[in-house]
Amino acid sequence: MSTLNLYETLSGISGDMVQAAEAGDWDRLIELERKVARLRNRLSVEDARTRLTEPERERKVHLIKRILADDRKVRSFTEPWMEHVRRFLGDATPGRDMRSSYTAAGY
Numbered sequence: 550m551s552t553l554n555l556y557e558t559l560s561g562i563s564g565d566m567v568q569a570a571e572a573g574d575w576d577r578l579i580e581l582e583r584k585v586a587r588l589r590n591r592l593s594v595e596d597a598r599t600r601l602t603e604p605e606r607e608r609k610v611h612l613i614k615r616i617l618a619d620d621r622k623v624r625s626f627t628e629p630w631m632e633h634v635r636r637f638l639g640d641a642t643p644g645r646d647m648r649s650s651y652t653a654a655g656y
Contacts, residue, residue: 552599555592556612559585563619570626578623 562581569577601609 552592552595552601553605553608553612555588555595556609556616559588559592560612560615560619562588563616563623567619567622570623573626575630578627 562585566578566581566585569575569581
């Protein structure tokens with residue numbers, strides 16, 4: 550697969566990731582992220598040894614911008630969810646329970 554094809558594929562997957570995040574389909578999002586990681590590894594090797602024409606470089610820049618925009622959209626869904634999970638897990642720590650017990654007992 551050529552470098553430009555890899556970018557095209559990554560762009561398609563990033564669009565799918567946005568859809569998964571919008572739907573709250575976290576399992577699908579994780580599966581897609583794994584695909585992206587594998588392609589990103591291939592891309593790092595291919596990109597270094599590929600010379601692109603000017604139109605190809607322009608296409609590559611366009612795809613990278615689209616991928617980054619999709620990433621921002623995905624994060625707009627995942628970051629609030631992750632913060633909720635952090636707060637939930639933080640509230641369940643033994644230290645918190647102990648502090649609550651001491652506070653309730655008047656210590």
